[in-house]
Amino acid sequence: MTLxxxxxxxxxxxxxxxxxxxxxxxxxPSWGSPDDVSERIFHxxxxxxxxxxxxADIYSGGRSEELVGSFVRQSASRxxxxxxxxxxxxAEAGNPHAGGNGRKNIHRALEGSLRRLGTDYIDLYxxxxxxxxxxxxxxxxxxTDLVRQGKIRYFGFSDMPAWYAAKAGALARxxxxxxxxxxxxxxxxxxxxxxxxxxxxxxxxGQGVVPWSPLAYGFLTGKYRxxxxxxxxxxxxxxxxxxxxxxxVTDQHWATLAALRQLADESDYSMAQIALxxxxxxxxxxxxxxxxxxxxxxxxxxxxxxxxLPREAWSKLDAVSRPGHTFPYHIFTPEVNRxxxxxxxxxxx
Numbered sequence: 001m002t003l004x005x006x007x008x009x010x011x012x013x014x015x016x017x018x019x020x021x022x023x024x025x026x027x028x029p030s031w032g033s034p035d036d037v038s039e040r041i042f043h044x045x046x047x048x049x050x051x052x053x054x055x056a057d058i059y060s061g062g063r064s065e066e067l068v069g070s071f072v073r074q075s076a077s078r079x080x081x082x083x084x085x086x087x088x089x090x091a092e093a094g095n096p097h098a099g100g101n102g103r104k105n106i107h108r109a110l111e112g113s114l115r116r117l118g119t120d121y122i123d124l125y126x127x128x129x130x131x132x133x134x135x136x137x138x139x140x141x142x143x144t145d146l147v148r149q150g151k152i153r154y155f156g157f158s159d160m161p162a163w164y165a166a167k168a169g170a171l172a173r174x175x176x177x178x179x180x181x182x183x184x185x186x187x188x189x190x191x192x193x194x195x196x197x198x199x200x201x202x203x204x205x206g207q208g209v210v211p212w213s214p215l216a217y218g219f220l221t222g223k224y225r226x227x228x229x230x231x232x233x234x235x236x237x238x239x240x241x242x243x244x245x246x247x248x249v250t251d252q253h254w255a256t257l258a259a260l261r262q263l264a265d266e267s268d269y270s271m272a273q274i275a276l277x278x279x280x281x282x283x284x285x286x287x288x289x290x291x292x293x294x295x296x297x298x299x300x301x302x303x304x305x306x307x308x309l310p311r312e313a314w315s316k317l318d319a320v321s322r323p324g325h326t327f328p329y330h331i332f333t334p335e336v337n338r339x340x341x342x343x344x345x346x347x348x349x
Contacts, residue, residue: 001280001305004049009286010208012181014124014154016082018280018305020052020210021045021298022291027063033293035067040295042071046081048302052287054210056086056128057113069117078119085113086158088128101127101134103142110151125152126184130160136168144178156207158184162197169205180207182286187211189256189275189321190219196329199284208286211279219253220275222261226254256321263317269307273300277307278317 003017021042025032033041042053053072055064065085072078087109090099097104114120125146127139143155157165157180165183172179183202185194188211202209215221224232232249257271264271280288292298338345 002049003045003051003302003305005305006051007286008208009124009154009210010181010202011206012154012208014082014181016052016287017050018287019050019302020054020084020287020289021050022212022289023053023055023064023068024059025291025293026055026067027060029060031293032060037294038067039071039074041292041298042068043075044295044298045302046075046077050302051080052082052084054084054289055117056089056126057109057116058086058089058091058128062091062112062116065113065116069119073118082123083117083119084124084126085117085122086126086128087113088131100131101139102131103138106139106142106146110146114151121150122152123154124182125155127155127157127160127180129158130164136164137171140168140171140177140179147178154181156180156182156184156210158212159186162194162201165198165207166201166205169207179205182208182210184210184212184289186213187279187282187285188214188216188220189260189278189317190216190253192321192323195323196326203284209284210287210289211285212289214276214279214288214290215272216275219249220257220260220271222257222264222271224249252321256317259316259320263309263313267309267313269304269309270300273304273307274309274317276301276304277309278314280305 001018003019005018006015007018008014009016023038026038027035045053053068055068057065059065068083072081072083087106088099088101091109091112092098098108099105110122110125113122125143143152146152147155155178157168160183165180169179171177183198185198187194199209218224226232260271260274263274267274276288276290279285290298290301292301334345
């Protein structure tokens with residue numbers, strides 16, 4: 001597989017590469033990449049056949065969007081690429097209308113993103129996070145209006161409950177409203193919770209799935225070490241401080257990391273490449289977000305698309321990282337299936 005093995009995003013007509021270029025590192029002075037390096041990363045991605053570039057209004061205080069916009073203009077690639085950005089997180093402390101998913105903020109955020117990106121439309125506009133208060137009907141109507149005005153082509157939801165995305169899809173089915181075409185979700189060997197509800201719901205609704213942080217904030221690269229008391233030794237990375245998306249490292253995480261390291265030692269691939277390939281090849285995943293702080297990192301990530309391991313290796317990773325069952329999922333077993341149907345197993349269509 002290569003970056004030019006294009007596919008549609010869900011059941012939409014939007015055509016994307018299997019790896020999307022995440023640009024959170026662009027313009028970030030602390031752990032990101034300098035502007036000139038960001039530019040080389042961008043052009044390397046395009047030169048390798050990539051066409052899906054993802055940013056957000058809050059990345060580096062808007063600087064990421066500015067850089068992406070300038071790189072797009074310099075490369076004359078606007079018609080070639082899928083340009084996506086996001087709204088929802090607050091941009092002005094003390095002002096509740098500078099955040100959230102209400103109509104007022106969506107319009108404010110979009111106008112700012114269009115200005116910084118230097119474009120008159122967004123290909124894919126993401127709701128960055130469920131704000132827990134705005135009715136889904138208002139979000140859908142606002143985004144539908146923006147599609148019909150030509151300011152956005154498609155939209156998707158990120159980091160929301162599965163029922164919320166499913167409700168949005170149901171509301172859009174009568175043809176009066178446009179529905180989301182994709183979900184952007186945290187998914188990796190270290191965090192597989194979306195397999196319970198989100199992946200089945202997305203598949204049922206025809207929505208694509210775009211995982212973010214497939215390397216679990218760098219944990220799956222192997223740069224972090226376990227301390228004698230079971231904690232996390234400093235790795236000069238994003239887990240050195242408390243991270244609410246990765247609040248604790250469990251025994252299962254360490255077991256997964258050990259299995260990943262063993263496979264890397266036994267193959268020609270790095271731990272990062274194997275972990276990224278695992279996500280990119282999961283059923284229901286259309287495109288996987290990958291960021292980089294250097295051209296070398298990006299190249300390594302792109303080459304993860306070529307990872308070829310025996311089925312037994314993938315099965316080993318799947319088994320060691322499999323999430324525990326919670327109600328009602330522990331009920332849904334082959335044994336219960338046979339019990340329901342009088343001792344005979346029955347397969348779904």
